[in-house]
Structure formats: structure tokens, C-alpha cells
Amino acid sequence: MALAAAVLATFSLNAFAAKTELTVYTALEAEQLKSYKDAFEKANPDVEIKWVRDSTGIITAKLLAEKARPQADAVWGLAASSLAILDQQGMLQSYAPKDLGKIGANYRDAANPPAWVGMDVWAATICFNTVEAEKQGLTKPVSWQDLTKPEYKGKIVMPNPASSGTGFLDVSAWLQTFGEKQGWA
Numbered sequence: 093m094a095l096a097a098a099v100l101a102t103f104s105l106n107a108f109a110a111k112t113e114l115t116v117y118t119a120l121e122a123e124q125l126k127s128y129k130d131a132f133e134k135a136n137p138d139v140e141i142k143w144v145r146d147s148t149g150i151i152t153a154k155l156l157a158e159k160a161r162p163q164a165d166a167v168w169g170l171a172a173s174s175l176a177i178l179d180q181q182g183m184l185q186s187y188a189p190k191d192l193g194k195i196g197a198n199y200r201d202a203a204n205p206p207a208w209v210g211m212d213v214w215a216a217t218i219c220f221n222t223v224e225a226e227k228q229g230l231t232k233p234v235s236w237q238d239l240t241k242p243e244y245k246g247k248i249v250m251p252n253p254a255s256s257g258t259g260f261l262d263v264s265a266w267l268q269t270f271g272e273k274q275g276w277a
Contacts, residue, residue: 113142115166116144118143118151118167118168147251147257148171148255149257150255152171152174170257175201186203216261220233
């Protein structure tokens with residue numbers, strides 16, 4: 093009987109010592125995850141983060157598919173456009189972090205408390221292979237508009253905007269910069 097009580101007591105202590113696992117869906121870049129995890133777990137030593145990482149479109153689709161039975165405890169590092177969709181679907185719980193007033197209005201939901209708060213700002217750019225360009229006699233593009241020149245036909249690659257936040261950011265930027273008709277062209 094004493095042995096059973098000792099085993100039960102040890103099991104009970106171990107059960108209480110176990111960390112709470114927090115499932116976090118994210119589209120953050122893999123190299124960013126460690127610093128966020130370390131900082132969060134340092135501030136919350138009884139919680140351990142379990143990341144589910146994929147591109148923005150995949151994470152957004154996953155969250156929408158799981159709407160009736162959510163699997164994630166939190167979402168970090170997802171595009172504001174995706175968060176707006178999730179908010180329209182009633183899938184976000186409002187939260188006001190400490191020092192919310194220090195975060196610019198463009199980087200958070202306008203509601204009080206906000207449904208989402210930004211943590212990164214990303215910009216799109218053109219990467220240009222100068223070695224291949226020299227071999228093929230291509231001029232260096234200096235604007236998005238330059239990429240519409242015939243010399244670049246069949247030589248441009250980009251991520252799929254339906255599944256990639258980067259691809260979506262590019263298309264969104266073109267539509268906002270050039271207008272819908274010219275942006276799609």
C-alpha cells in the first residue's frame with residue numbers, strides 16, 4: 093500500500109510539473125521561430141510552444157478549414173489580410189497587449205481591443221541575377237514596371253499568390269500601385 097501511495101504521489105507531482113503545450117500556427121520564417129519561442133518561454137516558463145509553420149495561404153486555409161474545431165491555440169506572424177478574413181469569420185479573440193498605444197494605427201486592428209496586432213512589416217523587392225543577365229544581354233530592372241518589358245518574358249519567377257504571403261504581397265502591391273486593370277496586366 094505504501095509503495096502504491098509513493099508511486100501515485102510521484103505520478104501526481106510529475107503531472108503537475110508538466111508544461112502546458114501551446115500550439116501556434118505561424119507563417120514566420122523558420123529562422124525567426126527560435127527567438128520568439130525563447131522569449132515567450134522565458135516569460136512563461138510553464139508553457140512550451142509547439143509550432144505549426146507553413147506559408148501564409150496554407151495557414152489561412154488550414155485555420156478556415158478548422159473553424160468548427162480549432163486546433164491552434166494562437167496565431168503568430170500571419171498577414172494582416174489573412175487576419176482580416178479570419179476576423180470577418182468571427183474566428184479571432186480580441187486582445188490588447190501591454191503598450192498597445194505605442195503601436196501605430198496602421199499596424200493593428202482599429203477595434204478596441206484589437207482583433208490583431210502586427211509584429212513585422214515586410215516589403216517586396218526584385219532579385220536580379222546579374223551573372224545570367226550578362227550572359228543573356230538583359231538590362232537591369234529598376235521598377236516593377238520594367239518587368240513588363242518583352243526581354244523578360246519567360247524569365248521571371250515568383251511564388252504563387254494563392255498560397256504564399258510573399259506572392260500575395262507582390263500582387264497586392266501591383267494592384268494598389270498601378271490600379272486593377274494595369275496591375276493584373
